[in-house]
Amino acid sequence: MKLAATLAVPISILPLGVLEQTSRMLFNRLLKQHPGLFERLGEHRTKSFAFIPNELPIVFIVRPSDNSILTRRKGQISHPVDASVEGPLFMLLALLEGRSDADALFFSRDLNVTGDMEAVLAMRNALDDFAIDLPRDLAPLAGPFAPLFLRFGERFRRHALAKEGQEWN
Amino acid sequence: MELICPAGTPAAFREAVDAGADAVYCGFRDETNARNFPGLNFSREELREAVGYARSRGTQTFVALNTFMRAGDEEIWYRAAADAVALGVDALILADFGLMAHVAEIYPAQRLHVSVQASASNVDAINFLVEAFNAKRVVLPRTLTIADIARIAPKIRCEIEVFVFGGLCVMAEGRCSLSSYATGLSPNMNGVCSPASHVHYRKEADALVSELGDYTINRFSSGEAAGYPTLCKGRFDVGDTRGYAFEDPVSLDVMGELDALTAAGVCALKIEGRQRGKAYVSEVVKTLKEALSANPQRRAALLSRLKGLSEGQKTTSGAYNKRWR
């Protein structure tokens, strides 16, 4: 995970406010692209989910019911979450895109799931039904630099997934 | 040889069709099917779209209504059958005699398949279902050897479908109350086995402990491949022996026996895994489809690619091989 490590250093020194703003912008963009994203959660919509990238000092907390995402430093979570998924950043992103099979990742223990398993399962299934493609979905945010962003993003992902042995195509 | 593929979401359904499935099976988002998991399955509208998508590409759609009707609430199952028939699905996969009788009477033209959950494990049982309900196909329990299948095939008057890849029930399907004994929820009544709502993972020093309800199902030392705490795949103490009392956390793979299954009279191969993601479905379907037409050497190479996707990352040929018993 060389790439993740090189990314982790600058992220860890960024002010939390900047991180929070960025992640919220990306999150809102995703919701705009995929409006029915959380519909499949059913009764689990009201729960809170923590996504914890191993290599970063931060945690993302998602509350589907109010379409919110919070960014916190590890160890600074004020409210307990209902469920959390912990793993290498690129696996969490691959999971988001449905590119990796969550069961396979979990069986190999690359992902660590704690808390409300049913909610996590519902979230996994909800995400899996959407063709999320991060470079494509987020590229418009880069404005005139969108094509560049898209190319860079795709290359970045290809490289990361190949490193993890998760590239199948 | 037909390849019958699972879909838990519309996205997985499209992946399965695109990957070359001959038929895709799925269920409604309720207790009428045995994969009644959170966030999974199809609304009526989603099924309508799926059937259309499949049909335009020459793929069939099967709908599983393979739980047992709750007394007094039979209408839920009857309505599911009515809606599936109206949407033009190619077959209903049923387990409950009461529901089979209803479908055979009200929709005599609808193709009826016997679910593995019905536990039709021998010639007399299968012929009973063919005579009583005009069943066109039986999905055989994963309790039979290939020799058993070869013996059964010429004596029955319906098609044979068998599971070849994916999760493996150790117990005779549709006849297991282990899950409800520990959690109150069962495959037969609720469409769930070892439900996620009752699963907990607990960290204990370096180990990961999995629990189902009040019971410890397994303890994994660090680095050891973990499994979902399905009851019959847990580690237990029996006498002085500690280990997987019923079955190791492995999944089924009998694609290596493809030629023997064909010779035995099997007409359709079923992939388990409606609860798995679309990435899994796509990869497995594509690979198995390719394997069906490949020569044996090439087939072995193709199949070895799928190992990493399996539970515990190990596979077994299960009861298809007599030694398993």
Add this chain to the structure above:
Amino acid sequence: MPNTHSPSLTMGPVYYLWDGPKWRDFHFRVADEAAFDRVVIGETVCSKRQHFIEPHLAEVVERLEAAGKTVILSTMALVTLERESRQIRDLIEGSDHLIEANDLSALGLLNGKPHAVGPLVNVYNAPTARLLHSRGAGRICLPPELPFASVRRIAADGPDVAFEVFAFGRIPLAISARCAHARSKGKIKDNCLFVCGEEPDGLPVRTLDGQSFLVLNGVQTVSHTCQTLLGELADLTACGITSFRLSPQDCDMVAIAALYRSVLDGALAPDEAIERLRHIYPAAPLSNGFHHAKVGAAWVTRARDTANSAAL
């Protein structure tokens, strides 16, 4: 349909492997002393065990019938081999006793003949019961997993058959082509040397944290707990259940039958019966969770004042 007669007691088949003489003597004593109205006999779990009881079948049937008990012959729960299919066909063709079907092949072969349906057949609703009744089923023992709400509904909507409920014994939970019992002793099913006979009341399965959980009986898995419906008999009788099945464990089944008889006859309070039962069969904790739509292993005690409220 309300009962005018007091419910009857059925002894289920012995699920465990007991050696021939033990099995014979047990049934002799049941014939001579126990308050059962009918007794189901015959190997139900594993066809390999058949020869242990075969030499004693005739004398046991004779003794039970001489004592005025109805004898029902049980069929195998899981039939996969040609030899097993043949046994069932022969049994159905050759016997003038009532036969209890425990799998689909027996149900198919018994079509049109009066027969009984055992607790290992999936009868979850009235339409299924009606279908079985139309094919000749006159007695149906409902699956132990059924909650009371379903039992009541089936009895109300179902056909005119004698419905029975599994009221005593470790609960048959699963059956497999694979023998976990033999496997735990380093054997496989085809070469098992009948090691399941070493545990006449089953082989305990404990969790890694030492919790008693399940019990192995050859290819069958049963509960560690003993399903005990005593406080529930009145409700069950009121909704139309006409007989109760007591499944033999390695304990004094004559005393167990007497307890149930006394409670059904109003001669003994359920709470008192429960206390006595714990002494007669101390090997297993009691459970009634399935009946109360809870975890099967749970024990629900009824609050004394509110007959219908159940609390864990």
